[in-house]
Amino acid sequence: MEPFKQHKGIAAPLNRSNVDTDQIIPKQFLKRIERTGFGEFVFLHWRFDDNGNLRDDFVLNQPKYENATVLLAGDNFGCGSSREHAPWALEDFGFKVIIAPDFADIFYNNSLKNGILLIKMNEEQVQQWMKKAEQGLTLDINLEKQEITDADGNVVSFDIPAYHKEKLLNGWDDIALTLLEEDKIRAFEEKRA
């Protein structure tokens, strides 16, 4: 996993609550056995109509968000299915950071394992940024300092569990870390046998 230290990018607003992983990546793409290439299918049925044409009424289709890398989302983002294809698709589509009032638990873990920074931020602030994003908003996210800075120099700090922060900053591979605990795992197994 690539280390995540800092990211600056255009923010796109997706002002809906309870966006589920079936919307993020529809089931027909879960048949693939690879980890990559899901980006073009992200939010498929919101982005495209039944004839494969871009829908004008879907916010992420607006040209100004074409190069967005920061997603501003509603409450309980990523609920539903445990499919890791959802963060794979979002990451492949170009999102590096997702900011929302809250995330579904499994989605949160899955994203973290793929080096995507998920930031829980109060609803008021998210709504404020969503409004600004309509006019164009670039956010500079510094994980080390736990700060988000907009183009006017306004700084907002955010919380993240220290352990998650450390992992992202270092790009650690979870399994390699756990295997360092091999003696403890073996001792546990022996004690129970």
Place this chain on the structure above:
Amino acid sequence: MGKALTVFEKIWNKHVVKEEEGKPALLYIDQHLIHEVTSPQAFEGLRLNGRKVRRPDLTFATMDHNVPTINRENIKDEISKKQMEALKKNCADFGVKLADMYHPDQGIVHVIGPQLGLTQPGKTIVCGDSHTSTHGAFGALAFGIGTSEVEHVLATQTIWQDKPKTLNVKVDGELGLGVTAKDLILAIIAKFGVRFGTGYVMEYTGDAIRKLTMEERMTICNMSIEAGARAGLISPDETTVEFLRGREMVPKGEAFDALAEEWLALATDEGAEYDHTVTIYADEIEPQVTWGTNPGMGVPVSASTPTIKEAEHPEEVERALSYMGLKENQPITSIEIDHVFIGSCTNSRLSDLKRASKIVEGKKVKEGVKAIVVPGSFLVKQQAEEIGLDKIFIDAGFEWRNSGCSMCLGMNDDIVPSGGRCASTSNRNFEGRQGNGARTHLVSPEMAAAAAIEGHFVDVRQYAGVPS
């Protein structure tokens, strides 16, 4: 006597391999269940790093999400076929036991775990599927994980977990006639919302829960994730013990009796404290029908769809009604359906099929309605056929299929066409879940069966043939 503990805390404490203040704990996993959809990338990761499956003996695989429910010998979908072949090869290469599509133990992973007795009280159980919460019905700590975590468990038999908070969902009273476990869990989610369980492990307690059978308890715990909780538990009791007695993967004789005592001791202690408690009264619950695009958008069958301007989030209600092709204030019983799906890890067990069969026996599915029954496992199908349920359903005009996840998520050919409307016993009514543009109404097996006959929703309590 030590501190009074909840069933969750007892299981958690017994599985901590490593724990440090302010960090997630490393938990040992007793049972890892695998299926074809969320595992191929995990096995590939093991190969790339030259790693092995640490405990193949604690790992069990089946094929469920993708499998066709008809014409299994001739799978036309090449991508699905490749995914199933990948699972077969992965299991063979890494020494994992597999119940493939032709195996007598095949079925939906959350049906076969309990059926085989792999699911037991006190175990930690994970699977790359969010409905792993089902197994919590036995007093096991069971939750869904992503593919990276599947790889982690395969390699280490452990998982890093932030300790969740505890939420007591207390259900007082008793469910009325014709009101099922499905109605209870839908009513809980409608009342408290789709995110009230986020960050929590839910434990269902109270008189109404104690009276439920194991199959009913599984229906409840299955949908914990729809309230945001990764895991839902019910303390083990004699009902749990009797369900497991004699199952293939549990010990026999005295060894079983000794184990049963350990299981019963896991039940939440009198006076144990929870981080939060909510209460609901079973007697007040009616059969439920969802009208919207998440499982919390549900109402009693006697009610109507919401009034947009009176809703807490009018724009959400408006969008959901628009997707569903419904008007505001529309009586639920006026909603006409054209598809019926009886199946899924929520409601595809033998008792579900029995109860639905009582509704349809001697009647005919309404013209223009396509109705299918998909038993949860090969064994459920076989047992149902032994008592003639297949004949009852087929005579009424249902299709009788082979087991799998099927129309719950439509990964195989069992999909609802765009604009189609389905009365479904599954767990999710998300946009496009059963097919692009499909509209899903979540209901109990009885309610789905009655809707199949009438062509629209009816209150099953007033319906001839309601099981007494």
